[in-house]
Amino acid sequence: MKKNITPVYYGDYLQLDKILSAQSLQSEKYGAGAHDETLFIIVHQVYELWFRQLLHELSSVIDIFSADTVKDNQLITVVHRLQRMVHIQDLMNDQISVMETMTPQDFLAFRDYLVPASGFQSIQFKQLEISLGLKREYRIDFDKQSFYKRLNDEDRAYLEDLEQKQSLFELVDKWLSRLPLLKKDEFVFWQHYQHTAEQLLEADKQIIVNNTALSDSERRGELKEWQNNWDNFHALFNKVEYEEMRSEGKFRLSHDGILAALFIKQYAEEPIFNLPFQVITTLIDMDEKLTLWRYRHAMMVQRMLGTKIGTGGSSGHQYLKKTTESNRIFLDFFNMASFLLPKDSLPPLPEAIKKYCGFYIGHTGSNTTNSQLAT
């Protein structure tokens, strides 16, 4: 790195003149300034800055996964950056409480001046959702159209264009599907897996059947859930059935993708699977933190507005609460826990894969680390 030639001055470098003069109160335009509007603006601006950083990290991760092969050293970078994103999300979730120091009456002092501006128009937030994988078809019904209608032409065109690009979800799915390990000995392995998992599921069923604390209707309900779980599990071993369930929205990952992820989660302690396992785990963290943000934001909105509608015209709290349940991205990674086997019931790793792992472990220090799961 070259030394700087021209001395840099703190405020100039950070362009503080721009940032610190960007808090103009709407309430001042129309009357006496409302004290809490400054807080309202600054909290939103801070969020937008964090969104900017999140998008910076995300686009670099998307670039890595967009290549034909992803090497181990790149996976280390991916995990590092995704984890940084998760830490930022923690901060974002904590910041809600700062906003909540404003009372509903304080908010009422300037709220009407904001109409029809709304969080719906946060292009960076929508960009984050779309780039992570929340494309239009996966949103709750109201949300499929709602925010697009509230954007200016330029922003709408930008986001519609983004919808056509590959999201992180799609790229991770493709990466998982390409993993070479599934092509080795897969049939015998999955037969064994299926047999062991069926025994465990049957044992679960017996617990429900023999549970005397349950009423008849409770037992029927639990058995129905059990049956759903059984059907989902069996679909994993039948591509046609799986694709049918996928088209109904019961799964999102491709068939090869979900089997690879299941495999990785089961054998996470094998060095060869550990980095991919960290990728999956961090994506779970990220989805969870985003859901927590949605939930905390929805609670804050209820506290500020009660059941009033939002400035963007949604049902407010009700709409936001629904998005917490439905606008999920990496849900398959969560639901997969229903099919995991305890470690002592795991089928032995297929011979070909064992050899593959042995090859990898035996060659540390050489370039083979790059080839372990390069796909």
Ligand code: HEM
């Ligand atoms: C007093 C504080 C706040 C209130 C009362 C509030 C209210 C609302 C409401 C009612 C909506 C639904 C859309 C609408 O009808 O307008 C919404 C959406 C949204 N708000 Fe807030 N909000 C507040 C603070 C914040 C803050 C601090 C952020 C940080 C950036 C934020 C970001 C968003 C985003 C991104 C959406 C779109 C969410 C989605 O479509 O899933 N809001 N907000």
